[in-house]
Amino acid sequence: MIVVILVEIILLLLARFVGETVNGAKGWIKIVGGFTLQPAEYLKLILIWYLALKFSSQQENIGIYDYQYLTKNQWIPRSINDWRTITLFLIALVAIMPDLGNATILFLTTLIMISVSGIGYRWFSTILGSLFSVSFVTLGAIWLIGVDRVAKIPVFGYVAKRFSAFFNPFQDLTGAGHQLANSYYAMSNGGWFGLGLGNSIEKRGYLPEAHTDFVFAIVIEEFGFIGASLILALLFFLILRIILVGIRARNPFNAMMAIGVGGMILTQTFINIGGISGLIPSTGVTFPFLSQGGNSLLILSVAIAFVLNIDASEKRMQIEQEFVDSGENFQNNRYRTRRR
Numbered sequence: 001m002i003v004v005i006l007v008e009i010i011l012l013l014l015a016r017f018v019g020e021t022v023n024g025a026k027g028w029i030k031i032v033g034g035f036t037l038q039p040a041e042y043l044k045l046i047l048i049w050y051l052a053l054k055f056s057s058q059q060e061n062i063g064i065y066d067y068q069y070l071t072k073n074q075w076i077p078r079s080i081n082d083w084r085t086i087t088l089f090l091i092a093l094v095a096i097m098p099d100l101g102n103a104t105i106l107f108l109t110t111l112i113m114i115s116v117s118g119i120g121y122r123w124f125s126t127i128l129g130s131l132f133s134v135s136f137v138t139l140g141a142i143w144l145i146g147v148d149r150v151a152k153i154p155v156f157g158y159v160a161k162r163f164s165a166f167f168n169p170f171q172d173l174t175g176a177g178h179q180l181a182n183s184y185y186a187m188s189n190g191g192w193f194g195l196g197l198g199n200s201i202e203k204r205g206y207l208p209e210a211h212t213d214f215v216f217a218i219v220i221e222e223f224g225f226i227g228a229s230l231i232l233a234l235l236f237f238l239i240l241r242i243i244l245v246g247i248r249a250r251n252p253f254n255a256m257m258a259i260g261v262g263g264m265i266l267t268q269t270f271i272n273i274g275g276i277s278g279l280i281p282s283t284g285v286t287f288p289f290l291s292q293g294g295n296s297l298l299i300l301s302v303a304i305a306f307v308l309n310i311d312a313s314e315k316r317m318q319i320e321q322e323f324v325d326s327g328e329n330f331q332n333n334r335y336r337t338r339r340r
Contacts, residue, residue: 001049001050001053004046005046005050005086005090008039008042008043008046008090009089009090009093011029011037011039011042012039012040012043012090012093012094013093014029014039015027015028015029015037015038015039015040015097016093016096016097020036026097027039027040027094027097027099027102035294036294036295037295038293038295038296040094040097040099040102040103040106041102041293041295041296041298041299042295042299043090043094043102043106044102044105044106044109044264044299044303045261045264045299045302045303045306047087047090047106047109047110048109048113048257048260048261048264048303049257050083050086050087051083051087051110051113051114051117051256051260052113052253052256052257052260053253054083055070055113055114055117055118055252055256056251056252056253056255056256058070059118059252062117062118062119063118070083070114070117070119071084087110090106091103091106091107091110094106099284100283101271101275101283101284101285102285104267104271104283104285105264105267105268105271105285108131108263108267109260109263109264109267111127111131112259112260112263112264112267113256113259113260113263114127115127116246116255116256116259116260117256118252169181169184169278178208179207179208179209179213179214179282180276180278180282182202182206182207182208183202183207183214183217183276183277183278184278185202185206185207186200186201186202186203186207186214186217186218186220186221187217187220187221187276187277189201189202189221190220190221190222190223190224190225190228191224191225192224192225192226193223193224193226193227194220194221194222194223194224194227195221195222196222197222197223198222199222200218200221200222201221202217202218202221203218203221209284211291211292212286212291212292212293213272213275213276213282213284213285213286213287213291214276215286215287215290215291215292216228216272216273216276216287216290217276219231219290231290232269232273235265235269235288235289236266236269238265239262239265239266239269240262242258242259242261242262242265242304242307243258243259243262243263245258245307245310245311245314246258246259246260246262246310247259248314249310249314250314250317250318251313251314251317254310254313254314257306257307257310258306258307258310258311261303261304261306261307262307264303265288265300265303268285268286268287268288269287269288271283271285272285272286272287272288272291273287288300
């Protein structure tokens, strides 16, 4: 696992300092044949795998000592081998691209993995409350300080434009607010039943990134609120089934892996929908299975394959256990019959 993480770190550094710049962010490595590699997408599955492996091997101690065992009674990690140090370092490498969208997904997925690691429920409430508090405080601080001042920070200058559009997209229709304003127009055009497949107006040059980040706005425009709701319902049903696989799993690693995958897809969906609707600042996150992007689709497909393998493995173990139990019952009944 350490070798995989080291390779991922090297790829992230190459993407940051050598990779191609797209929409103000560096996160893509060009490979021969026109194929591009986006290490941040692969990190999602690697991080879930790493945390599931780490937490599942410590279930007995977590059950006894709760969250204190995960932190070793040290709220600030002091070792480079600490899982918190490794996790925060990987997320930071993505954030400095700057790719705050994928960094947010990684951060929220990590919180989900911690919550299902076996710690007490009070910690889950604390983590959730802290997350909402930090989010509101951050947005409030940016609003009070002013987006123009935040934009002077070298790394997050481009990201500051997203916050400007979030507060008032119609203030700068030709600049920062162009995408979000046209996303509103697309959803408004769709109405209840939509304009029909292929009849979108906004995707004809008005809405930038109509095939990637804002693809669901085009879905609403063409299929309407009802059609888009059906697509969301199918996606949420898939997420629910993935989480159920994790809940029913007996093996701790299988359980955390499946719940982590479900949480990752749910987080990505929420951030994308929140971005195109103005509920949260737009972060350039693709919509699962619909947005154009080979790296994203590949990782989502591999993640689903993991869950299917976990489900099959759990069913196989259940059948084997039932076979063993039936054999023991047969031997016990045979012994009782002989005694009679």
